[in-house]
Amino acid sequence: MLYCIKKISVGEQNMINDLHKKLKKNVSPMYLLVGTEDFLLQEVENLIVKAALQGEVDDFNYQTYDLKEAYLSEALEDAQTPSFFGGNKVIIIKSCVFLTAQKEKIVQDIEPLFDYIDNPAPFTTVVFIAPYEKLDERKKVTKALKKQVELVECHPVEVNNLDGWIKEQFIGNVTITKEAIEKLKLLVGNNLSILKLECEKLQLFIGNEGEVTEDLVEMMVAKTIEQNVFSLIEKTAVRQTTDALKILHELLYIGEEPIKIVALLASQFRLLYGIKQLSSSGYSNNQIASSVGVSPGRVFYGQKQANNFQVSELKEAIRLIAEVDYKMKTGQGDKILILEMLILQLNK
Structure with missing residues (x-):
């Protein structure tokens, strides 16, 4: 299993690099992405899609199903159908509420999933995305799926590990003061997606050389x-x-x-x-x-x-x-x- 959060302590980029190396060796038929960190969820999804399809993404070999609006059975039927032009395909299944204790907007028939887990299509990579803090481990479907998939946990960065991650976002001869980091965390929190965008904005403003100060963060970062x-x-x-x-x-x-x-x-x-x-x-x-x-x-x-x-x-x-x-x-x-x-x- 891959545990993204364990790699964050030595830098989020290291975690992405480790996943990239593993995908180069082998792409699994099924992945389960769990966690509330949107940035990591998107990064991991992108890596899997790129590795599975070798960069050749089109409407015939890549489809997304959001279970807030679609049915699981449709997604699995698509997964079992060969791509129009042959080759590999990727099916993304988002909002997998059926793996949690939450109430589903659309009640899903999960029986076809048990069959698919036992016999996944050899030409398809299915990525299940559960953007939740935790799954309901008591459920039979959760237990069955976790036994067969490659699990990738995408949880928010621990606060103690966030300072180093913020420093890594700046390139060239750009540094950021401790006070600026504290102000940035105060204004943004530990949401990596927003933090990364704010760091990019600060980098663009300051250029390739200089120091990001508390005053600059105060001036540039939007307040909630x-x-x-x-x-x-x-x-x-x-x-x-x-x-x-x-x-x-x-x-x-x-x-x-x-x-x-x-x-x-x-x-x-x-x-x-x-x-x-x-x-x-x-x-x-x-x-x-x-x-x-x-x-x-x-x-x-x-x-x-x-x-x-x-x-x-x-x-x-x-x-x-x-x-x-x-x-x-x-x-x-x-x-x-x-x-x-x-x-x-x-x-x-």
């Missing part, structure tokens, strides 16, 4: 609503009321719902309270991250933010936000006005 809420709290922490309201109005202008903003404010203030409590008890950033269920990078920046508040202030903020949430949900006034009043109260 969560990051804008983080910035809003940052302004609140230093009592910059005008700037805080400006960020709020920008969020409202682009169509963010007031109740969603309140929910994110509540989540962030609870996180700051947890960080402050655990930090005062002597917990390290990694221990705090494990306890509250976020990345060490987010704890790093949360710690800085929490230092601007007293414990009593964080408790009061959580109480005020809970009151506002109740008022909004029970229709007690204009939501935008209630939200603006909350920001003013938090900035006292």
Whole structure:
């Protein structure tokens, strides 16, 4: 079996290279790709297709079936049908919900799969894609399939291994500071697809030589609503009321719902309270991250933010936000006005 995630610690590219070498020696009749990392899922799929078809991809030897809209039986029938011009073919079967405990949008007849597993077509490579965190190992079909396929696990990179992966994305004489890496992780998280795109954007901006700094990341990387809420709290922490309201109005202008903003404010203030409590008890950033269920990078920046508040202030903020949430949900006034009043109260 191939376990992509185990190779990430020495660089995602090494994992891809190892898979490429294995495919050069032999292409298996069936693969099962499991995991939630879209980037790795796509990379592995591309490698398998290229190896199986030797780069000759067309409508006659390559087909994709998404089981959200198609039937498994159709895909398997296609797999058993020789290519129009002969030679090898590849069938991609996406959204294999039947391997999990989740409810299927289209109920699949899995009986033909047992027959295919026992006698796969010699001219076809079938790639089953299950973009989920885990499979239901109790199911007979899951057990049967895993016995016969080449399993490729494509899970998100562990946070502890992410710094090195980010550094590897930059070529030439381009370096990235530790602070810039932390800011990038804070803004993007550990989604490899988005991280790779953001690194490419930074590389294009800086050219073949230079240093990617925290300020450059701040300027170039697009902020999510969560990051804008983080910035809003940052302004609140230093009592910059005008700037805080400006960020709020920008969020409202682009169509963010007031109740969603309140929910994110509540989540962030609870996180700051947890960080402050655990930090005062002597917990390290990694221990705090494990306890509250976020990345060490987010704890790093949360710690800085929490230092601007007293414990009593964080408790009061959580109480005020809970009151506002109740008022909004029970229709007690204009939501935008209630939200603006909350920001003013938090900035006292």
